[in-house]
Amino acid sequence: MSSDGRVAALGEGARVAGFGLAGALIRVAENPDEVRDAWRALPGDVAVVVLTPAAAEALGAERERGWPLTVVMPP
Numbered sequence: 001m002s003s004d005g006r007v008a009a010l011g012e013g014a015r016v017a018g019f020g021l022a023g024a025l026i027r028v029a030e031n032p033d034e035v036r037d038a039w040r041a042l043p044g045d046v047a048v049v050v051l052t053p054a055a056a057e058a059l060g061a062e063r064e065r066g067w068p069l070t071v072v073m074p075p
Helices: 013-022 032-040 053-065
Strands: 006-011 025-028 046-051 069-072
Touching: 006 013, 006 032, 006 053, 013 025, 025 032, 032 053, 046 053, 053 069
Parallel strands: 006 025, 006 046, 046 069
Antiparallel strands: none
8 A cells, every 4th residue: 555646536427527627537437337447447546536426325334345446526
């Protein structure tokens, strides 16, 4: 685990696309299976993941492992 790393945004394309303008790694996932696949495929240098509410719900307890850190967008 490193304190340096990238920011990623994961979830529905319309909600995460703008984060790419700030340099975030974008992972579009439109359904729960895509969310889980994208989460598991995140590069090791991702330190923070911004999740849409639907993505956070799809991940459930899987995102509670402590790293990467997560934040959920408001609905």
